[in-house]
Amino acid sequence: MPQIITPDTAESALLRLTEVVKVYDGGDAPFTALKGINLDIHTGEFVGIIGKSGSGKTTLINMITGIDHPTAGEIIIDGTPVHSLGENDLARWRGRTIGVVFQFFQLLPTLTVLENIVLPMDFCRMWAPRERTERAMDLLEQVELADQANKLPAALSGGQQQRAAIARALANDPPILAADEPTGNLDSKTADAVFGLFERLVEQHKTIIMVTHDNDMANRVRRALHVSDGEIVEERVLRPRHGA
């Protein structure tokens, strides 16, 4: 049974959000999507963000990945003040620190699956050029796509594309993986496989933050944050499966 406990407030938090506010000012009137979020996440945690449509889940994860900027508040990740970085530094930092998985996969259509995975290493100059392909193949093997390496993304099924996208997110071996509804477009069996992959990664001490609609998934993550109207209204922490 899930057991509600208070969040760990140790100083060693990998990721810390303090009073993060996001106001969208498009449209007729400004809209406050995040109303002062405080959140700590530690290394090796598998965090699920759940909530109704429009509650602010995507907005929140975009704050963490630096894809969007907060209107107010601080975001410190592994000692880096993400909220104060410029676009350019953000890109470099993100490339090495956070792997991003999108709801709609977002593989580049003109590159093969393998090339899509090499691309982040190329951008961040990680590993020697010759090693990159090797590493990309390893990653593809991990996601069981080695046989699809030289196909274009359009020739893959949705689940395969999502797994390729996860491999890409892991390309630079980032400590954090952020995924916005990674299983939203997949059938339950494929979704299960992706989830299993995430669990294996957590075992390898990756920190994973995942937005999901799926209650089933939400119940399987170690820590679940319930977002409603731009606020974290509830937190549950599951007893770890492999001891504590």
Add this chain to the structure above:
Amino acid sequence: MHAVRWRKVFRDLVSHRFRTVLVVLSIATGVFAVGVVMGGREILVREFDSEYSASVPLNADYFTMPFSDPIVRRAREYPGVEAAMGRHSTSLRYRWAGSDAPRSISVVGIKDYDDITVQMLVPEDVRSWPPRRGEVVLERAALQVGKYEIGDTLEVETSEGKTESLTIIGFAHDINAVPAQFIGSETGYVSFETLPDLGEVKAYNELLVAMSGSDLTQREASLLAEDIQRDVLEANSITVLGSYVPKPGSHFLGDIFKAVSLLLLALGLLSLLLSGFLVVNTVSALMAQQIKQVGIMKAIGGRASQITWMYLGMVAIYGVLAVLVGLPASAWAGTQFIRFAAGILNFRVASYVPPDWVTALEVGVGLVVPLLAAAVPVRLGTRTSVVKAFNDTGVSSASFGHGLVDRMLGLFRGLPRPVALSLRNTFLRKGRLTLTLTTLSLASAVVMSVFSVQASIGQTIDDLDAWWRYDAQIRYERPTNRLGVERVVSSTPGVTGVESWIGANATLDRADGTTAQGFTVYGLPYGTRFVAPELLAGRWLEADDTDAVVVNTDARKAEPSLDIGQRVTLEIGGEKRIVHVVGLIKGQLSGSLIYMDRELLGGMLSEDGVTATLIQTASSDPLQQRKALDAAEARLEEANYRVVSTRTQDELREQIADQLGILVAFLVIMAVLLAAVGVIGLTGTMTINVIESTREIGVMRAIGAQHGSIYQIFITEGLAVGFMAWAIGAAAAYPMSLGLTELLSGAIGMPLSYRFSWVGVGAWFGIIALISVAASVAPAYRASQVSVRDAIAYE
């Protein structure tokens, strides 16, 4: 490069072949237009100038009583003379199998073809050289008026009224000869041995002098010419019948040439501007389309600078391809263009290679302009925050529903859905719309202006018709008895009225002792009904005038002292007269003319008689007029009056129209080029719109849209842009064509009347409708081929 990001660049180029071809073509069009126009202009001027300066153009030309070699030698030794030569020239009538009516030929007899030192003559296509007795070599411009062939014979009427056959043995080129199409008279070169056969004496009657010094002024040339006339000719009792000192260093077609080159320059700058727009438009659209991918790349760690280089690299590849296409294409078209120009302007081209700076400019347009054009959109694209890039739909949907445009569109509620949708699309992409519209509007304005310039030239010629109240004119070899010729001519069937004029060359003596040459004085009855002068100032000639003259605008322009109320000294027939300028009339495209009463002019000249008879005929049909004129000429010859040339006003109008037609031809080339740039621009825009709307199209197909509706959407959008460009262009065409006409008029030194061409506006409406449809059909076809599956899968 191995890096995967460069592989993406190449892969994008290859997998979006249609887009690549389009972008490359757009840029290549700019390279092409600039290359053809700027290169064409440079080559034209360079080749013309080099041939002209190598031709030893004359600085003074004297028509005299016969003289021989010692005079030529004296002229050559005269200080300040670079070269001098004598020749025998005469104007004769001839018949030729290729033409029904007799034609005029200016026969030039040259004693030694190896000793031509002034006005170089280059044999081009000859069976033998030089011409022997009974042979003639035609100046090659003759080929522009008739299909003369080697071996044809010309039946020349000699001065004694006999007929002599001359065989054409080839064609030669003299850049200084007035091309046949401009004066309605060919030039033929014969040997001295042929002259007696033609009833001419074997002696020189024309002295050509080239003066030394490259920066000779008109004044210096006139002064030296007077000295030579006095010391070399008159001192040796050689009577000078007429002389001519052209503006040093300027070819007789120089003004037309200047106008053409000015037009080309204007066109060159315009095409540079247009191709710039085209490139900016294409590249910004490309970036807009890539914005989401930019977002993805940034999300996975791509830095703005890395992504910027990728896209600049992509644009550079487009540029290199465009240069590879545009350079040879413009070289080819430029060669065709120069051939055409060299044909009508009658000069030889030694090299079709454009100067290096033109090539550099082409490379610049192909490479640098796209990169500069790309810089801003690429920078904006790579600076866009990732979240904005993801939310980008190519349109700012937030603002829709608020703008003026939308309210305007709201007025058309009755429109069918697809039409309303496409209009909405057109206006949504405001930036691109602005650029496309600018390009197409500019092209439209130029095309419609060209129509108006052409209409203005037509108006100018119509105005000539208003001035001419006669149908044909006969000129005599020497002053001839008026009553005698008028009796013969007026009794010719078809002739309803005659009037005879006296024409004489005049020189104006300025107060400072210098002279101005090149005026023609006409003596005509003051109450003439054969011309209808358009008075600009002062008054026309009157019955009791004693020293009154009326000048035309050309004369006034050439010599500002010929102003109303001024008394000036004219030297006519060797006598100096003080005349009083009483009126200014509009010029008639026939040079600097001074009019006075016939009796008055007759009294000033030693030789009595008229030099031309003007004829009114019963028919308004040019062929009938020509017939009556030929009949009158035959009767005059029968009565032993020597005719030197005949022409109907219709023929003259044709000649003038031909000359101005050169300008029109160049203008049309200009218009076509610009229209092409516009078409490619519009096609590009439409295609990019289709690519951008792929998902939207797929969705529409999914909910049941037929091929027809998809076509309707894109063609309506194309037409909307076309018609807007037409309206803006039409408004701009008025000031533009007015300016262009002024410019031309200034350049060729002829006052041109102005007429706005409503026909052009109407015609362009039709043409732009066709162009818009044509530019949208290919993109619309692509759109109709979009499958629902592709659309949904799209990126």
